[in-house]
Amino acid sequence: MTFQPVLKEKIWGGQKLNKLFNKGNSATAKMGESWEIADLEEGQSTVSNGALQGKTLNEAILENPAALLGAKVYDKFGPHFPLLIKFIDAASDLSIQVHPTDETSPTGVGKTEMWYIMQADKGAKLTVGFNQKITKEEYDKRIDDLSIEEVMDQHIVSEGDSFFINAGRIHAIGGGVLLAEIQQTSDVTYRVYDYNRKDDEGNLRDLHVKESREVLDFETTQDFKLEYDRSVTNTPQVVKRHTYFKTEWVKLTKPYSIARTDTFTIIIVVSGSLNFSDGEIEGSLNAGETLLIPAASDEVTLDAESCEILEVYL
Numbered sequence: 001m002t003f004q005p006v007l008k009e010k011i012w013g014g015q016k017l018n019k020l021f022n023k024g025n026s027a028t029a030k031m032g033e034s035w036e037i038a039d040l041e042e043g044q045s046t047v048s049n050g051a052l053q054g055k056t057l058n059e060a061i062l063e064n065p066a067a068l069l070g071a072k073v074y075d076k077f078g079p080h081f082p083l084l085i086k087f088i089d090a091a092s093d094l095s096i097q098v099h100p101t102d103e104t105s106p107t108g109v110g111k112t113e114m115w116y117i118m119q120a121d122k123g124a125k126l127t128v129g130f131n132q133k134i135t136k137e138e139y140d141k142r143i144d145d146l147s148i149e150e151v152m153d154q155h156i157v158s159e160g161d162s163f164f165i166n167a168g169r170i171h172a173i174g175g176g177v178l179l180a181e182i183q184q185t186s187d188v189t190y191r192v193y194d195y196n197r198k199d200d201e202g203n204l205r206d207l208h209v210k211e212s213r214e215v216l217d218f219e220t221t222q223d224f225k226l227e228y229d230r231s232v233t234n235t236p237q238v239v240k241r242h243t244y245f246k247t248e249w250v251k252l253t254k255p256y257s258i259a260r261t262d263t264f265t266i267i268i269v270v271s272g273s274l275n276f277s278d279g280e281i282e283g284s285l286n287a288g289e290t291l292l293i294p295a296a297s298d299e300v301t302l303d304a305e306s307c308e309i310l311e312v313y314l
Helices: 016-021 057-063 065-069 071-077 136-144 209-215
Strands: 006-014 031-037 083-090 096-098 113-120 125-130 152-156 162-165 171-173 177-184 190-193 237-241 246-252 256-258 265-277 282-286 290-293 300-303 307-313
Touching: 006 016, 006 083, 016 031, 016 083, 016 177, 031 290, 057 065, 065 071, 083 265, 096 209, 113 237, 113 246, 113 265, 125 162, 136 209, 162 237, 177 265, 177 307, 190 209, 282 290
Parallel strands: none
Antiparallel strands: 006 031, 031 083, 083 177, 096 171, 096 190, 113 162, 113 177, 125 152, 125 171, 237 246, 246 307, 256 300, 265 282, 265 290, 265 300, 265 307
16 A cells, blocks of 8 residues: 655755655745654545555555454554654754653653654754753753753764654754654654744744653663664664564565565665565555555565665564
């Protein structure tokens, strides 16, 4: 199954989603996000191929939840897609923010996520975690005197870098970064600091300092940078295995088969292009496009001469 993306304009968005992936149109000056596979009230993907063409992702799930999600996934999450897949183009810095855990989220669903850098301008950075141990009292002080950035850990990034952002970890995507994001199906974000930036109407954006303070992890753990072997071809390399998602990177130079029966599989093309077929449905994908393989699908073959993908499943 392929989908029509849900495009989101953002104050910090740019033009890369259009120029590199042909999403939206050139008149859209601040396209920040493309929700590729989404099952939220704020955005529903629409099926663009096959027998379910025109239905939303949620409507497609309700046709046969276990067949699409997989029996074990359906038992755990019910008839809701548990992941949100998106591309983010940060033309300027995103706000410094944090997401709640399942236990602290007002919706009961937290937001643990991972990032894969698809393109980065020279010197572009991510901010992840604190660079020193601080207390809640010092945090409050630094929010008040606008010095919170001084105690945050910054990382210059390049294509292929991957980061795991556990719920509760303070973070920000820097200007010049284009990335793929894999996350729990949640849009709950607590904005800590926004550089006193104003929207198009001249208003400061809302901050959520009190909420963020209650969910922040103040530890200085350094487990967020993910390592994997990019020299291997046609063999999945584990990027991250976690309760909420499992992600593998594969560089394809020949046909590659997928045949899971207990979970759906998502293919995110991060470079190059490929053809796919399950014997009945055929299609092609370019960089910046995604494919959802239902659990009940027959074996799907991906064929490419030079293509990099992220393979995501539960």
